[in-house]
Amino acid sequence: MWLLNLSGPTLVSQMVLDQQPKYSIPFNRPTIVGKELYYISQAILEGHSSGDGRFSRQCHQLLEAALGAPRVLLTTSCTHALELAALLIDIQPGDEVIIPSFTFVSTVNAFVLRGARPVFIDIRPDTLNLDEAQLERLITPRTRAIVPVHYAGIGCEMDAILDIARRYGIQVIEDNAHGLFGTYRGKHLGTFGCLATQSFHETKNFTCGEGGALVINDPALIDRAEILREKGTNRSRFFRGQVDKYTWVDIGSSYLPADILAAFLYAQLEAREQIQAKRQQIWEGYFNTLGQWSEENGVRLPVIPEHCAQAYHMFYLLLPSLNQRQALIEHLKRSGILSVFHYLPLHLSEMGTHFGGKAGDCPVTEDISDRLLRLPFFNNMSEAEQTSVISTILSFTWGNS
Ligand SMILES: Cc1ncc(COP(=O)(O)O)c(C=O)c1O
16 A cells, blocks of 8 residues: 555556566575564664664674684675675786686676786686696786686585695685585685685575675785775774774775675574575485486586585576577477576676687587576575476476576
């Protein structure tokens, strides 16, 4: 009724139409695990709904303790955490940063914004993580950073990457948008580089709609991170009573989320074991039931190295060809199931080609990008929904598309 009063019938009918599910099984569905709305009301009733209130502090402490990281700061997105990272390591025009071509655009844009030249590296065909064996040949005297992306929450080969970075005096910044609570050789993803970034976007395991975090593993970067994140002021020190007034001390921007969002996120992080157990069940449900079908049809399932505990972020299939991938997307769509693909190779994008990217530079990326398909995967996916996705896939043969 209040909608009618506020907006009039035309807008309401449009909203009702927009809410009609186009797919009976979406690719992602935002979910509430328990106390999210209660905590939001607490943030408001306690009188601190802007950034760095009680819930932001609780998220920081929870993540620092869970990861064993010296400092974690919530940000408005993983994109912004990456931008902060580029500022903190003082990327200058002309610096080179080695980044997988197979990633989300923000991994590279954060550095390009500071004038860096991206140097695109190909991925390993097994984990789809950057191919550490190709790192050394891409390093030049201008290389300032390597940005490993723990694709699908499965760890990159951090031993080799850190060894090379140390030998050449290069910083490592982990884009851990997919990998919160995953580990590599028993150590949490996001705790290897001097800095790491997390995403709490709607599609991630833990979410507040849009959100992120900067994990600061090098204690020397903590003070400046707090300043850059708070508009270039020493307001964080002021709030802690370390200075009696706050002022402009450096460059910066506003990278801190409202405590309303932190309140939502805190409820999700508190329920992390429950959420991860459910996601593990969904992942294993796909993996265990699609094994025979995948072998018979030349489809490759995800590969998890023994020394990696994955974060159960996504489930993907690698189809034999682009045509077969598109056919399976259509087949699922006919049953009301939304499946999606990503990433288009960044070195071949409009921007990537300005930086000299050309076909053949990253052959594994170019091949995988055509063949990868992500299946519906969300925290409250029901058994019936997953059974429906699986049986629709099993009923698919290349001839019936
Ligand atoms: C690998 C990777 N990095 C960064 C991002 C950006 O995250 P956000 O949407 O929180 O800015 C994403 C988004 O999905 C991503 O997949």
